[in-house]
Amino acid sequence: MSSQPLIPRLQPETPDLQRSKRLQLVSTILVALLLVGGTIFIGLVGEKVPTDPNELADYWLKTSPVIDGHVDLPILVREVYGNNVDKVDLNKNMPGHFDLPRARKGRMGGFFWSIFEDCREEAGPDFLNATNTVRDTLERIDVALNLIDKYPDFTLCRTAADVMWAIKEGKIASLLGMEGAHMLGNSLAALRMYHLLGVRYLTLTHGCNNAFADSGGVFAAVKPKWGGLSPLGKELVKEMNRLGVLVDLSHVSDDTALQALEITRAPVILSHSDSRHFNNLSRNVPDQILDKIGHGKGKTDGVVMVNFYPTFASPDKKANVSTIADQVEYIAQRVGRKYVGIGSDYDGIEKTPDGLEDVSKYPNLFAELIRRGWTHNDLSLLAGGNVLRVLNGAEAVAAKMASEGKKASMAIYSKRTDLDPRPFPPQ
Ligand SMILES: *[C@@H]1O[C@H](CO)[C@@H](O)[C@H](O)[C@H]1NC(C)=O
Ligand SMILES: *[C@@H]1O[C@H](CO)[C@@H](O)[C@H](O)[C@H]1NC(C)=O
Ligand SMILES: *[C@@H]1O[C@H](CO)[C@@H](O)[C@H](O)[C@H]1NC(C)=O
Numbered sequence: 001m002s003s004q005p006l007i008p009r010l011q012p013e014t015p016d017l018q019r020s021k022r023l024q025l026v027s028t029i030l031v032a033l034l035l036v037g038g039t040i041f042i043g044l045v046g047e048k049v050p051t052d053p054n055e056l057a058d059y060w061l062k063t064s065p066v067i068d069g070h071v072d073l074p075i076l077v078r079e080v081y082g083n084n085v086d087k088v089d090l091n092k093n094m095p096g097h098f099d100l101p102r103a104r105k106g107r108m109g110g111f112f113w114s115i116f117e118d119c120r121e122e123a124g125p126d127f128l129n130a131t132n133t134v135r136d137t138l139e140r141i142d143v144a145l146n147l148i149d150k151y152p153d154f155t156l157c158r159t160a161a162d163v164m165w166a167i168k169e170g171k172i173a174s175l176l177g178m179e180g181a182h183m184l185g186n187s188l189a190a191l192r193m194y195h196l197l198g199v200r201y202l203t204l205t206h207g208c209n210n211a212f213a214d215s216g217g218v219f220a221a222v223k224p225k226w227g228g229l230s231p232l233g234k235e236l237v238k239e240m241n242r243l244g245v246l247v248d249l250s251h252v253s254d255d256t257a258l259q260a261l262e263i264t265r266a267p268v269i270l271s272h273s274d275s276r277h278f279n280n281l282s283r284n285v286p287d288q289i290l291d292k293i294g295h296g297k298g299k300t301d302g303v304v305m306v307n308f309y310p311t312f313a314s315p316d317k318k319a320n321v322s323t324i325a326d327q328v329e330y331i332a333q334r335v336g337r338k339y340v341g342i343g344s345d346y347d348g349i350e351k352t353p354d355g356l357e358d359v360s361k362y363p364n365l366f367a368e369l370i371r372r373g374w375t376h377n378d379l380s381l382l383a384g385g386n387v388l389r390v391l392n393g394a395e396a397v398a399a400k401m402a403s404e405g406k407k408a409s410m411a412i413y414s415k416r417t418d419l420d421p422r423p424f425p426p427q
Helices: 014-036 053-063 073-081 100-105 133-150 160-168 188-197 231-243 254-263 321-334 359-371 376-403
Strands: 066-071 108-115 154-156 172-179 199-203 246-248 268-270 302-306 340-342
Touching: 053 359, 053 376, 066 172, 066 302, 066 340, 066 359, 066 376, 073 108, 073 133, 100 359, 108 133, 108 160, 108 199, 108 376, 133 154, 133 172, 133 188, 154 160, 160 172, 160 376, 172 246, 188 199, 188 231, 231 246, 231 254, 231 376, 246 376, 268 376, 302 321, 302 376, 321 340, 321 359, 340 376, 359 376
Parallel strands: 066 108, 108 172, 154 172, 172 199, 199 246, 246 268, 268 302, 302 340
Antiparallel strands: none
16 A cells, blocks of 8 residues: 555544544444344345355355454564565465465455564573564564555454454454563563554463463473463453453463463453364363353353364364364354354464365355354354454453553563662762
């Protein structure tokens, strides 16, 4: 679109205040609908409803498109193009799993652009050694925002209402999700700044422990450092609730997840996780945690977004559409169809299931679920309704906490010494 450097607008978006007020109303009504059942984003008039499952999946997804919880396009742009967005042509066939023609074919209505930077060993056991992690994280956000700006197909979204509006306009709603609190450089201030830049979920860990929480590791558990959340991690969860940044429990240790579920006031997500029921990897979610998600006593609203990576989905590391449909159905049976979503991990995985090779293939999964008896309503919730309900729930908690007068947390990492008070004037 424009070649201007992208400066993200801060909330409230003054030029669009009227639109935003209108959207709030629309959102309140739509989210009320989402809570009782499914939603249809756009009405289709005068088209004949197909009966073939493949055609029906495509037909339904036109009105309730997929909102994917986790796509690693920014890291692909780092690795293949050295962060140079001028060299990226999303209208052509991209090397990974995402580009615009395939996203349109696959009825993609939105996704969380994953902001990811590897854990750094050199940070040391207390995560205090200087690293370039925060710089590299900002570069990842910059790549995402510049690509969103480059194509009129995308719109940066900060709220569930923004997403609804974007989809109605035929855009691909673009949200930012940050994959690991190690990217905060041990600082709640960094979280607040990332939130201003648009980050709307934060995975509490990646595959390593960090200053806030213990990780679940990937193929085997890692030795816990905190026994779940650190004291600062508990403060982080509250601060995320206050800001309206979703607490993402993919990747975390079971203790971290259980403690975060105890503390959070807002709904949670698992942005890209499979169930341990099929494949007993520490990276996958156990029944014990699934049982804490939902509505009712001792439960927290949330959405478990199913990962497509065959290595996670199945012990033999092979997967097809049925394998992923099994994952979706297991979570739906255990928790409910209102608590499951899609978090493919596209562009972040080197292998994909047969029949779900890239973003053009989502309709195959929906067709399979139609064959298994899933209704239009169920599928519109799976595609995007559930994650929007959860995002809206986090926004409502943030608004409530603001009305309670909650202020930014001044907590700092106890192992830091650089902020110790010093005499003034300097001696
Ligand atoms: C962290 O920094 C200290 C002091 O420079 C250094 O001795 C140590 O090796 C570093 N730790 C790691 C894991 O690189
Ligand atoms: C899953 O793996 C864990 C850790 O290796 C082990 O303790 C547990 O017994 C396994 N569960 C099942 C059902 O195999
Ligand atoms: C997936 O693979 C299984 C096992 O090989 C097979 O039985 C099933 O028919 C396949 N499903 C699809 C949709 O290809």
